[in-house]
Amino acid sequence: MARGWESKSVEAQQEQAAEKTTLRPRLTLEEQEQQRQREGILLSRKRLVEQLSSAQNPRYQKLLKDALRELDERLASIPSTILGK
Numbered sequence: 001m002a003r004g005w006e007s008k009s010v011e012a013q014q015e016q017a018a019e020k021t022t023l024r025p026r027l028t029l030e031e032q033e034q035q036r037q038r039e040g041i042l043l044s045r046k047r048l049v050e051q052l053s054s055a056q057n058p059r060y061q062k063l064l065k066d067a068l069r070e071l072d073e074r075l076a077s078i079p080s081t082i083l084g085k
Contacts (some may be wrong), residue, residue, distance in 0.1 A: 034078050037074075037078060041071050042075070045075075048067055048071065051064055052065065052068070
């Protein structure tokens with residue numbers, strides 16, 4: 001009986017995956033590169049926020065805040081057409 005539920009679950013997951021791939025519009029090479037840049041910046045930003053939450057040295061905190069500000073500026077420079085995708 002458990003096997004029947006498992007196979008239905010797998011089938012449903014495969015259908016959902018197929019739907020997701022067909023609903024997503026294709027991105028140009030430039031859009032793909034911009035999306036990769038955005039994701040990389042967001043990962044770096046997340047890491048900096050975590051470091052800032054545990055930093056105790058005021059000079060190091062300032063350094064991290066400056067780096068966050070720079071990343072936010074870089075994020076703002078990425079065309080907004082990519083942000084929704």
